[in-house]
Amino acid sequence: MTETATGTDWQSWQESWDRQQEWYMPDREERFRVMLDMVEAVVGPEPRVLDLACGTGSITDRLLKRFPNATSTGVDLDPALLAIARGTFEGDDRVTFVTADLKDPDWTARLPHTSYDAVLTATALHWLHSEPLATLYGQIGGLVRDGGVFMNADHMIDTGTPRINAAERAHRHAAMDRAKAAGALDWADWWAVAAKDPVLAAPTAERFAIYGEHADGDMPSPDWHARTLLAAGFGEARAVWASPSDTLVLAVK
């Protein structure tokens, strides 16, 4: 229980966020596990991590539970998700949160460090169109130390396989519809609950003013991500895990 002076049970918000995200991605925890396996494999168990588009700090949470000597900087623009992140990790000097827009050309100047062992991100970069994402990859190339690692776990679509994609999508959505009928909260439902919370109502209104319901972006293929990371200065890049809908792309500097 991480209840604080505000009376907010941050752990409950973490858990309801996880359930909502898992409604979209039943393999989410496996994705995190493989991501941290590869962090350990490439840079070891005490990394300095940048949790990019951290939301409530889901990657940071799994990172610190598994590697207690790791440190993390979480960066995001959403004031409500950052409120949950800051409430959860309050007093933990391994963690720093930074408010920044990843489309701002100078966002890296807000970070407490100029270099990271690992930059990790999940379910976030599809909020950006390909062009700003390529620019962001160039900036990440400058933040990862030589020998360090970048990983992006996200929905990535290979447009060369339309029949497979349609069948996979229909199957996934049928399972989601069944879970919703059994009471699962989707994105809109979850935000409607946050908007009624006395502590989260104001930052939730702010995040809707920033993003609307959800920012528009692209979902390029795993190959596009690997090629763009090589062009951004990484030495090697490829997928290290995939589900029928999602891919984890890893790049080593």
Ligand SMILES: C[S@@+](CC[C@H](N)C(=O)[O-])C[C@H]1O[C@@H](n2cnc3c(N)ncnc32)[C@H](O)[C@@H]1O
């Ligand atoms: C679906 S959430 C995923 C959060 C977290 N990584 C997780 O796996 O639970 C997507 C996150 O990307 C963040 N995001 C999207 N565009 C952003 C931008 N331009 N700058 C900073 N954060 C952004 C959103 O605010 C949101 O927290």
